[in-house]
Amino acid sequence: MRYKKYFLPTLKDAPSEAEIISHKLMIRSGMVKQSSAGIYSWLPLGFRVLKKIEKIVREEQVKSGAIEILMPTIQSADIWIKSGRYDDYGKEMLRIKDRAGRDMLYGPTNEELVTEIFKSYISSYKDLPKNLFHIQWKFRDEIRPRFGVMRGKEFLMKDNYSFDLNFDAAKESYNNMFRCYLRTFLRLGLTPIALKAESGAIGGNLSHEFQILAQTGESTLYYDKKLENIDPSTADIEQLQKYYAAVDDEHDPKTCPVEKSQLKISKGIEVGHIFYFGTKYSEKLNAFVQTKSGSKIPVEMGSYGIGVSRLVGAIIEAYHDDKGIKWPKQLAPFFVSLINVNINDEKCNQVSEEIYNNLNHTNIDVLYDDRDVSLGVKLSDSDLIGIPFKIIIGPRDIKTNQVQIEERLTGKKFMLSINDAYNYITNEMKVFSNSDN
RNA sequence: CGGGGAGUAGCGCAGCCUGGUAGCGCAUCUGGUUUGGGACCAGAGGGUCGAAGGUUCAAAUCCUUUCUCCCCGACCA
Numbered sequence: 001m002r003y004k005k006y007f008l009p010t011l012k013d014a015p016s017e018a019e020i021i022s023h024k025l026m027i028r029s030g031m032v033k034q035s036s037a038g039i040y041s042w043l044p045l046g047f048r049v050l051k052k053i054e055k056i057v058r059e060e061q062v063k064s065g066a067i068e069i070l071m072p073t074i075q076s077a078d079i080w081i082k083s084g085r086y087d088d089y090g091k092e093m094l095r096i097k098d099r100a101g102r103d104m105l106y107g108p109t110n111e112e113l114v115t116e117i118f119k120s121y122i123s124s125y126k127d128l129p130k131n132l133f134h135i136q137w138k139f140r141d142e143i144r145p146r147f148g149v150m151r152g153k154e155f156l157m158k159d160n161y162s163f164d165l166n167f168d169a170a171k172e173s174y175n176n177m178f179r180c181y182l183r184t185f186l187r188l189g190l191t192p193i194a195l196k197a198e199s200g201a202i203g204g205n206l207s208h209e210f211q212i213l214a215q216t217g218e219s220t221l222y223y224d225k226k227l228e229n230i231d232p233s234t235a236d237i238e239q240l241q242k243y244y245a246a247v248d249d250e251h252d253p254k255t256c257p258v259e260k261s262q263l264k265i266s267k268g269i270e271v272g273h274i275f276y277f278g279t280k281y282s283e284k285l286n287a288f289v290q291t292k293s294g295s296k297i298p299v300e301m302g303s304y305g306i307g308v309s310r311l312v313g314a315i316i317e318a319y320h321d322d323k324g325i326k327w328p329k330q331l332a333p334f335f336v337s338l339i340n341v342n343i344n345d346e347k348c349n350q351v352s353e354e355i356y357n358n359l360n361h362t363n364i365d366v367l368y369d370d371r372d373v374s375l376g377v378k379l380s381d382s383d384l385i386g387i388p389f390k391i392i393i394g395p396r397d398i399k400t401n402q403v404q405i406e407e408r409l410t411g412k413k414f415m416l417s418i419n420d421a422y423n424y425i426t427n428e429m430k431v432f433s434n435s436d437n
Numbered sequence: 438c439g440g441g442g443a444g445u446a447g448c449g450c451a452g453c454c455u456g457g458u459a460g461c462g463c464a465u466c467u468g469g470u471u472u473g474g475g476a477c478c479a480g481a482g483g484g485u486c487g488a489a490g491g492u493u494c495a496a497a498u499c500c501u502u503u504c505u506c507c508c509c510g511a512c513c514a
């Protein structure tokens with residue numbers, strides 16, 4: 001992408017409406033624009049990151065056996081009346097009437113709808129288990145939206161729903177998702193902390209919330225040090241659930257089973273939540289399946305959510321410095337920032353174009369800064385938007401066919417020949433894309 | 438919803454107390470000089486001062502109503 005052709009409105013000063021660092025950086029880097037309280041437009045840069053996070057979340061779902069569907073944002077009130085939640089959900093639910101005066105709503109979650117889908121087609125134990133997910137915009141009319149996209153009214157959520165014959169199978173589905181969540185967050189570059197949680201409005205009796213560690217998080221977590229070294233491929237869920245982790249208001253130093261030296265305290269942001277709720281919805285909405293013996297029993301369900309748009313803010317909270325965002329490579333909107341120091345220098349242009357074309361042919365996302373502005377502006381914009389690598393092509397070094405490489409995460413800077421620079425970047429790209437799988 | 442704060446140019450702000458017809462920095466545009474970490478000089482454009490009503494010869498400024506946004510709390514992916 002050529003910068004001059006792109007739409008990337010960066011700002012030196014953050015609007016006064018933004019309070020926390022991720023919100024400020026998202027506005028300054030031109031990722032989002034607030035439309036009204038808690039509702040945002042995603043500008044090109046933010047949209048790229050959102051899609052990358054969504055892709056990783058999706059891939060991990062699929063790997064874990066969930067099947068993707070897409071349910072509508074607007075739902076009819078009648079299934080919510082059947083489940084009893086039309087009244088329970090209260091003012092958080094945005095209610096709408098269509099032209100015929102029918103009661104509709106903008107979905108805050110999808111238990112009812114997915115149960116309706118399930119029961120329309122599945123009636124035998126032979127078709128179980130099933131696990132359906134979708135990634136769709138939700139709307140919750142929050143009393144007070146805040147922190148930018150971290151607590152918006154409109155947000156992108158991955159939610160999935162498991163259907164099983166009995167409790168043991170449902171528990172296996174639950175544990176499968178538990179593992180999937182750990183893998184997903186680790187792959188996003190985050191340290192996930194799973195906490196036993198109250199299940200709130202969604203209802204149920206087995207529930208964990210997933211927080212990620214970030215200095216500016218909303219809640220204070222007390223947890224066993226060992227949780228920081230989870231290996232998702234070998235982790236034993238039963239074992240993991242025994243590790244201590246609690247939010248501050250549930251932590252009691254007198255009863256805490258973890259030695260003081262083994263106890264870590266950190267701030268966290270909730271990015272996921274999983275629930276087992278049994279037959280709560282299947283009974284009310286008549287989602288019954290026939291067992292081997294011919295009897296009909298309500299299907300056992302669980303639901304699992306990840307706040308995809310919230311993750312954008314949460315990850316920035318975890319990855320930034322005073323210059324801007326420091327995207328983990330797998331999430332960066334562009335992998336490399338190609339900086340032409342002087343667009344009026346013929347050799348600089350020629351070499352820049354050459355590297356730009358080569359990177360494009362290798363399918364490496366490159367932002368070519370071809371603007372006629374000073375080097376400082378280009379460098380600080382690149383730092384602000386958090387691109388992992390810079391290739392700096394300037395008249396001084398190009399005389400000896402050298403370019404400078406700079407790594408955003410480490411601050412490492414060094415000179416390479418033009419060819420080596422290209423090879424270095426493609427190699428970095430390979431290293432990180434292999435480590436994902 | 439309770440408590441607090443703010444709406445003046447795209448962004449950040451001053452002016453309001455003490456009414457006299459709007460200003461600064463950044464950004465934008467033009468010309469020139471520059472160019473290795475947010476350049477400089479000269480010039481230019483851009484605002485029904487959130488909205489409505491009132492007081493007054495005169496309102497960004499005083500009064501009333503209203504809308505919006507932000508922060509703290511209860512709620513949540």
